[in-house]
Amino acid sequence: MQAKYKRILLKISGEALSGEKGHGFDTEALKGVAMQISELNKLGVEVGVVVGGGNFWRGRQGDEMDRTTADYMGMLATVINALAVADALERTGVEARVLTSLSISSVGEPFNYKNADRYLKEGKVVVFGGGTGNPYFSTDTGASLRAVEINADALLLAKNIDGIYDSDPKSNPNAKKYDELSYDEYVSKGLKAMDTSAVVMCKENGLKIHAFGLSGENSIVKAVTGSKEGTVIY
Numbered sequence: 001m002q003a004k005y006k007r008i009l010l011k012i013s014g015e016a017l018s019g020e021k022g023h024g025f026d027t028e029a030l031k032g033v034a035m036q037i038s039e040l041n042k043l044g045v046e047v048g049v050v051v052g053g054g055n056f057w058r059g060r061q062g063d064e065m066d067r068t069t070a071d072y073m074g075m076l077a078t079v080i081n082a083l084a085v086a087d088a089l090e091r092t093g094v095e096a097r098v099l100t101s102l103s104i105s106s107v108g109e110p111f112n113y114k115n116a117d118r119y120l121k122e123g124k125v126v127v128f129g130g131g132t133g134n135p136y137f138s139t140d141t142g143a144s145l146r147a148v149e150i151n152a153d154a155l156l157l158a159k160n161i162d163g164i165y166d167s168d169p170k171s172n173p174n175a176k177k178y179d180e181l182s183y184d185e186y187v188s189k190g191l192k193a194m195d196t197s198a199v200v201m202c203k204e205n206g207l208k209i210h211a212f213g214l215s216g217e218n219s220i221v222k223a224v225t226g227s228k229e230g231t232v233i234y
Contacts, residue, residue, distance in 0.1 A: 003224050005154050007046040007120060009147035010037070011140065012158045014055035014081055016214045023055055025084060033158075034088035036220040037125060041094050045224055046120040048150050049127045050143040051085055053077025071135035075102055078139060082129030083107060095124040101133030101142075113149040120150065140198040147207055154208045156223055157194060162213030163231040164193045181233045199233065209233040 019026025040047055056077035079100055086096040097119045098108035116126050131142035147155045169175040183203035202209055212223050212230025
């Protein structure tokens with residue numbers, strides 16, 4: 001088995017770590033993600049990870065709350081998830097480092113792209129917490145930003161559905177799945193699987209996006225080693 005990417009940024013939704021519970025952590029879901037990343041590490045793939053915070057908090061939950069406050073709460077949720085993923089990776093025997101955009105030195109190092117690059121070259125998995133560190137930006141945008149900063153070959157989106165559709169397949173049984181899209185097609189069609197600002201950032205930096213379903217067996221490894229599943233944006 002051979003990887004088609006040398007360095008990736010893997011974006012995982014927070015909900016993916018909660019399994020069927022929909023909130024908090026599911027031990028098996030967390031272990032499954034860690035085992036797949038460990039397998040990529042053994043293949044020599046340099047892996048950066050960004051995890052959302054939706055299993056604990058989403059900014060839109062705070063409808064009557066100040067938006068900036070709500071967004072900072074979401075950033076803290078992503079730091080919790082980053083620590084959990086790093087711990088799960090260490091349990092598989094893979095060294096991991098948590099780098100945060102927020103200054104929380106007791107739990108993670110402040111983000112520095114040179115340190116991130118060095119850790120990746122040393123074979124460590126780098127887990128980024130805190131999004132961009134700024135309110136009004138999603139973790140999608142944070143993932144795109146970190147992917148560009150570490151010069152990743154591709155941004156992998158592990159989602160709760162098996163690709164990108166023209167409408168929500170959960171509510172529309174006739175929704176059409178795309179195998180490939182250009183950046184401009186994604187934007188012009190008004191698709192919502194990933195924030196438009198994040199897609200535009202990828203376009204401006206020539207970064208390929210591969211969206212796929214996390215629930216499939218060994219789905220992360222398959223995406224890195226050549227599977228045609230999911231949707232590719234380029």
